[in-house]
Amino acid sequence: MNLYEKIVSREEKISLIGLGYVGMPIAVAFAKKIDVIGFDVNIEKIVLYKNGIDPTKEVGDEVIKQTTVDFTSDELRLKEAKFHIVAVPTPVREDRTPDLTPIESASRTLGKNLTKGSIVVYESTVYPGVTEEICVPILERESGMKCGVDFKVGYSPERINPGDQEHRLATIIKVVAGMDKETLDIVAKVYELVVDVGVYKAESIKVAEAAKVIENSQRDINIAFMNELSIIFNKMDIDTKAVLEAAGTKWNFLEFSPGLVGGHCIGVDPYYLTYKAEQLGYHSQIILSGRKINDDMGKYVAESTVKKMIKANKQINGSKVAIFGVTFKENCPDVRNTKVVDVIRELEEYGIEVKVVDPVADREDLLREYNIALSEVEDIKDMDAIIFAVPHKEFNNIHLEDVKGMYSTSSNIHSEVMSEVAATSEFEVCSEKNDFVLIDIKGIFNRKEAENVGLTYWRL
Template identity: 55%
Template sequence: MRSIEGILAQQDYLAVVGLGYVGLPLAVAFADKVKTLGFDSNQEKIHIYQQGVDPTREIGDEKISSTTLEFTTDPVRLKEARVIIVAVPTPVNGDKTPNLAPVINASKIIGQNLSPGSIVVFESTVYPGVTEDVCIPVLEKESGLICGKDFKAGYSPERINPGDRVHKLENICKIVAGIDTETAEAITAVYELIIQAGVYKAPSIKVAEAAKLAENAQRDINIAFMNELAMAFDRMEINTQDVIAAMNTKWNALGFYPGLVGGHCIGVDPYYFIYQAELLGYHSQIIAAGRRINDNMANFVTDNIIKKMIQADKDVKKSNIYIMGITFKENCPDMRNSKAVDVCKHLAAYGIKVKVVDPFVDKTECKQELDLELVALKDVRQADCLVFLVAHQPFRELQPAELAAMYKPQDQQTRPVLIDIKSIFQQQTVTEKGYCYWSL
């Protein structure tokens, strides 16, 4: 296609709309190969990037300082692009229904600045049908152009795993789909510029949309199963990690572990499937059940924090409690839909004040977004209870003496409480040292 030829010849621009945890690494990767625009309506975000700072930590300050990516908040510049990739978030509303406002607004902006002959590719996670039934009509209305005749469209679900230094953008297979075979081939050629793991062409846009929901719902269900086991084993006084270690000796064990399931993919995407299925008269049973289990884990963890504090003879409301990790996963600053935040809220509902420690989170952002004060790891002192919710590497590297130094001196009336959701520490070792210990 002509639009692809111009990009490959360094004559035309490729643009990425939405420069967050997904869009920024994508745009920087393309900028290494072709002329690339990075558009975001958030002026403060763009200013930070232009200063050579990467708050997402996905590519690093050095890379963002040296990139040839052209950052802009001017939507008119999208007229210069022949391929536009949309990577805006698609969250859920308070009632767990899909919130398509970001992707619809992005479609409006693109439509108002869409040049004939261009290709628009959506990466945002949506339920099957959104690209063709919602986004394309918006593009057509705003541009006055006809899809299939004046411009083309496609879909390629994002698969970036924030904080993962092994499974990165370039070595994760990319699914692509277009409104026709020619478009699919063109989109494939674009992504092959940066994806080393190869590109898989799905037979339709709806299949590509569904694939993203299915892969995340599958993971959600498997973690929910492990969480259900953990809650049952807790009542049976069986160590879940011991069961998993034994189970994983079989070749076909899946290797999942219990935990708090948050973030902007696994904690959200299944609701898109549930919503669309119910619109068509099918009421999800397994996926909906998995969501209920995982959404309830913050309550379960909170109850056990309080339970262990009481067992250790602590005055819970007067105790010094530190929440170790507030992001939705390890080694990443992303706090979106974090269940660690839910634990803090549940404790607050009991009148329990906590302090938060997270070496990956910006102190100002934490205060603005969550109204929580961050404490540096080195400043943790006089603790009654440490609650490790996220397995950040600095937490994993703590030595026994460093851990002990964080607590109040032990007395004969009470014991230090250690809540270890991700099993960072060896239970036998810490219990022998006098800790009142609990893990999933």
């Protein structure tokens, strides 16, 4: 009886190391079929899970209450499992080089508790070579065992899309890889327990690592192209969204749109690939160019906001701007590497007071990571400009008339005074028709409708 058969018959258990937006849904899915130990070093997170609370909102509180996952922060419990899945973050440092600290730490913890006959599968996004050249030596050193003799390793890149209720673990083909054929077969069979659409067997661990890192790099480059088009078309006074809708009528036109690219995947993974390329003597051109454009978009949005406010005769220093949405993507509480913060910081550099509204964001993480306290919708009054940065579904109930009521009441008086000055002066008064500035980054609202209700409207 091999390890897969022992797992299915519940003679052996699997462990999930790292219970975040990726690891927790995987643990819950496997727990419906086999025995699962869910391990995380974050004791507070474990307490929430044990109390039936899902801080990630990926599966919901009811699912957490009903799951049979054995949640723990006791690393000694890892000795009870023979099949281990490591799903910890792989961020970048300030200098945009890979920060392998989480995956190295997880490997040390697992190595100290590894038992003979185990298989370790890494899911974290890395550059080709990390699993075999960095993680395996750590596992060997901490366990005192030999890889290939006492334990085996595999790799299966995570493809879960946080906040996406359509593309889930069960509905996305899972790429799997193993250090040898026997390991590959077992890894494939284990994942087939929870992936309805099946698995794809990569020819090596490095191939699987490379496949994952280019998936997000490709998306990053395409969004960068859209962002560059937006910058160009805004200079031409052409609506980018209208251009993309027209171009999208061709069957092979790719559906991407401009936006702020943050988070723990698309905004990070390309740096892993370019870092490894630099080590091998090749300086990336396309990938880093795309990254540069996307990294600068927060500043571009802030500068565009200020320009619109100036044209609307707003006093910039001391003005008030509300931002709706601060997470890195819609309908997801994750604020890691969110580029909305870049917009906020840039506006603050101008002396602007910024209020942030987000019914989805993790308040504690936001306060701890960025020292940003959230406001309620009711608190948004007397604004000089409003920015809708993230299209959460909760914002669908906010209408343009509601938005108009959030601006400074002095704007109407200001407009009337400017109109009178323009009528009685021989000089032209440089002011836009509307001084209610609405920045709609992702195009939640209809441009013409916004302008018809008296708003100066701008979007990427």
